[in-house]
Amino acid sequence: MRSKNKKPKYPVKKSLRRVIEPYLFLSPVVILMCLLLMLPIILVISYSFYDNVLITNDSTWVGLENYKTVLTDRVFLSSIKNTVIFVVLNVVFHLLIGMALALMVNVKCFSSRVKAGFRVVYMLPWMFNATVVAILWKLLLNANGVVNYLLSQFNMIAGPVEWLSDRSIVFWVLTFINIWAGYPFYMISILAGLQGISSDLYEAAQIDGASSVQSFFYITLPQLKPILISIAMLDFIWTTQNFSLIWLLTAGGPSHATEMMSTYVYKTAFTSYQYSQASAAAVIILLACIVLAIFYVRNQTRED
Template identity: 50%
Template structure:
């Protein structure tokens, strides 16, 4: 190779990665990073989107949101919904993973159950919402079973009574989301070296001691990273709540995403909705930074 040819080749090697990445960068830049800047700009404008020459609004829209009791209620509901979901996703996922991993069950049964336990994962949020609406109808099967065994005395309107609605949507979301933990923890369990347990057996460790001193510490990295991701994603849940309760009755299941959506597309107050969207973005971003730091530290 001549020197000229070689330097030409080098130049090609240096430019090539940017060429390969350019379509992706263009899409992510134009359709993700730019809109993020836009939504922040909207939140400081009066009549954003609706008017061509919106005037500067300062922090007015943020002020309006922070003065709105419904916003604070939504924040609280989001927190409750998210924390309960993550805790129970983890607990149920862990319980199922440990049970499936036990050597007390027959391998065929284990394989069948593994497929069946994953089932809730295979359904779209909208379909999950519709299924739970049918199950929890006042005249539906859940009420009829609960009344038969005497847990409730009369029909409960799970989704349309302010006392139960938030618990009911949280329950449906718990049902829908545990398989992520189960699958990840099951994979994690299979990665724990067998000799750890053999050594513990020699020392005469009990089953619960092995769980606390070997299994859980070994699974900790998975538990933390999946919990963080689950938290971030659950915080953003929209369709499940939109279809089951629509945020009602009387705001009792209003979460940040439904609150923002209504501001934007029911009240057409896109500026204020943008301010609310920015608040959600900041919360997510904070958690994401935490997640990335954790991943890098590992």
């Protein structure tokens, strides 16, 4: 590439202009990213080292004091634990359900119209945003709602269950709803990956007498591996940041049973007005996401 650039095919008027040209095209992005990404990140990091930021004019440097406060807060520690369990369960079940549905929709023995119909139905949860998903499940899981009705008809529950306010189950209910809302992304990505696998591979395996289970483990899985890693990492990042669905369904409650790192930051900032502590917690989330991003970036730039 570089040697080609040294001998341009077209006349060049000014070499300086040629040097800065690529940067000119990038300047809008760079300016925006500096003002609306770098600056805010610097701001939030600096807030996290000061006391009483934004509420008073004379806030003082307190070093790591805010981090100490946050990291010894029982609520924040349990929100970290909740977030980790929530994220791991979501990624695992998204992967399993997404894979199962993609394989079913990709099978050859039904007409393509039937498969397209099923594919659209499987994508349904993805067409609704967090607000709608939250409201829909509030309707379904209402004490007088249709889920309780059906379960009691089959004698599976004694009385109406308060799915979203019973401390002992609410976390698992929330996890279930987020799994329901998120698997279509996996299904669609895996389906795109499946369609990219050459059928020659399967035919060769069949000639060699491989069973369909063997083909799956020795052809499908290895071929899908790069895609599976990418989407799982994106999901790790997205689910760690998830705020809206949790906020709308439980707001972290009852009594912090579903508190996540994101809801903790929001509440500390906008209901308790402890911006210093909230900034420290926000920086901790950022650090967690940076660690995840390093893996993601390595994976995305490896072959490029």
